[in-house]
Amino acid sequence: MRIVAQRVARAQVSVEDQVTGRIDSGLLLFVGIHQDDTEADSAWLADKVPKLRLFEDDTGRMARNVDEAGGGLLVISQFTLFGSIRKGTRPSFHLAAPPERAIPLYETFLRQLRTTFAGPVEAGVFGAMMRIDALNDGPVTLILDSRER
Secondary structure: OEEEEEEEEEEEEEEOOEEEEEEOOEEEEEEEOEOOOOHHHHHHHHHHHHHOOOEEOOOOOEEEOOOOOOOEEEEEEOHHHHOEOOOOOOOEOOOEOOHHHHHHHHHHHHHHHHHHOOOOEEEOOOOOOOEEEEEEEEEEEEEEEHHHO
8 A cells, every 4th residue: 555644733634625634734545456466454544643843843843753742644536546557658557456456445544544543534425536736834844765774
C-alpha cells in the first residue's frame, strides 16, 4: 500500500455535492492499493500513520503526532498512486489492485485505523469521483509505502 500523507489545517471530500468526510486540522491520506497487498500491509500502515510526528510542539519542532495535536484523519482511495508512465505519457494502472481486491483492503485499513487512532477517521467513497478541498499546513507531505518498511 502506498499513502501520500499531507498535514492540513482543514480538509473535506464531497461526492455529487454531498460531503462524505470532513476534518479540521489533521492528516489527509491518499491511499493506493497494490495488486499484491495484504492485510499485513494495511495493518503496518494503520499502526504507523497515527504515530507520525508531523505536528509542531511548543518549540516549533515536529514532535507531536496527530492525536497529540488534536487532529483527525481523512482517508481517500486513490488507485492512481500506482500509475506508471514508463511507456509513453498515458498512465498505466496495471499495478493497482482491481476493485474486488482493493475494496476489502481499503475497508480493512479504515477499520484498523479506527482501532489504532482515538480521533475522528473520515473517508471518501471508494471508486467515486470525489472533490477534495484541503488547506495544506506547512506544507508537510510524506509518502509511505508498505513495501519499504
